Amino acid sequence: MSENVTVPVHVTIIMDGNGRWARQRGGERLMGHRNGVKSVRESCEFAVEKGIKYLSLYAFSEENWSRPKEEVEGLMALMVKSVLEERETFRKNNIRFRVIGHRERLSPELLEKIDEAQAETAGNTGLTLIVMLSYSGKWDLVNAASRYAADACEAVRRGETPPQLDEALFSSYLCTAGIPDPDLLIRTSGEQRISNYMLWQCAYTEFYFTDVLWPDFRKSDFADALDAFSKRDRRYGKIK
Numbered sequence: 758m759s760e761n762v763t764v765p766v767h768v769t770i771i772m773d774g775n776g777r778w779a780r781q782r783g784g785e786r787l788m789g790h791r792n793g794v795k796s797v798r799e800s801c802e803f804a805v806e807k808g809i810k811y812l813s814l815y816a817f818s819e820e821n822w823s824r825p826k827e828e829v830e831g832l833m834a835l836m837v838k839s840v841l842e843e844r845e846t847f848r849k850n851n852i853r854f855r856v857i858g859h860r861e862r863l864s865p866e867l868l869e870k871i872d873e874a875q876a877e878t879a880g881n882t883g884l885t886l887i888v889m890l891s892y893s894g895k896w897d898l899v900n901a902a903s904r905y906a907a908d909a910c911e912a913v914r915r916g917e918t919p920p921q922l923d924e925a926l927f928s929s930y931l932c933t934a935g936i937p938d939p940d941l942l943i944r945t946s947g948e949q950r951i952s953n954y955m956l957w958q959c960a961y962t963e964f965y966f967t968d969v970l971w972p973d974f975r976k977s978d979f980a981d982a983l984d985a986f987s988k989r990d991r992r993y994g995k996i997k
């Protein structure tokens with residue numbers, strides 16, 4: 758990685774290609790998911806080393822619930838195991854762990870492990886690691902809109918004027934409230950789409966696509982993405 762890179766505040770990764778990685782080796786899809794855990798660990802370490810403040814990882818989409826039962830159950834069991842095993846890494850590296858998504862769809866067992874890890878790391882001040890689990894961009898937007906509508910109705914019921922909806926207020930209803938929008942989005946496996954990910958939050962995010970399959974993603978691949986990011990000219994609609 759070159760010396761003068763601009764370090765993004767928030768990097769988000771669509772971790773894709775586990776199934777193809779396993780198929781190339783004649784294995785079950787779950788073997789790919791299991792091997793993706795090492796890439797998660799390396800990415801976290803790299804983010805800590807580089808002083809990235811937020812690393813969010815798209816681990817499971819709302820649409821992924823439609824995969825075969827066996828794969829979904831295997832993935833959820835892997836989540837429980839990983840959350841348990843990584844607690845020591847979070848502690849050692851001052852990582853704050855958060856999970857964002859449609860909690861109601863997760864099992865009580867998984868929710869318990871998540872809540873414990875979140876509570877245990879809540880005071881950590883280094884990297885914030887966010888796992889997007891049972892998340893989708895459209896779900897987040899609809900959820901935010903309904904929550905605002907409920908609050909507005911409640912205000913009217915009390916005889917008050919509901920707060921004027923603007924971008925800042927709307928953002929506060931998204932489940933990423935308080936987290937800066939991603940500066941850089943990395944997607945592995947060669948697909949060039951965002952698959953219903955952070956639709957609102959990625960309004961001005963820089964996209965980086967790589968053919969590397971997620972289980973093969975290493976620190977050097979992350980460094981390549983940061984190099985590419987530092988060459989981007991972010992104009993936000995203005996003229997420089």
Ligand code: IPE
Nearest residue numbers: 772773774775776777816817
């Ligand atoms: C990404 O890998 C992990 C999840 C979506 C849970 P895939 O399972 O989508 O792997 P491919 O895209 O089929 O290779």
Ligand code: IPE
Nearest residue numbers: 771772773815816817818952
């Ligand atoms: C996106 O990958 C979701 C995650 C990586 C969690 P998918 O494999 O589900 O996306 P599509 O189906 O190729 O768009």
Ligand code: MG
Nearest residue numbers: 773774775776
């Ligand atoms: Mg995929």
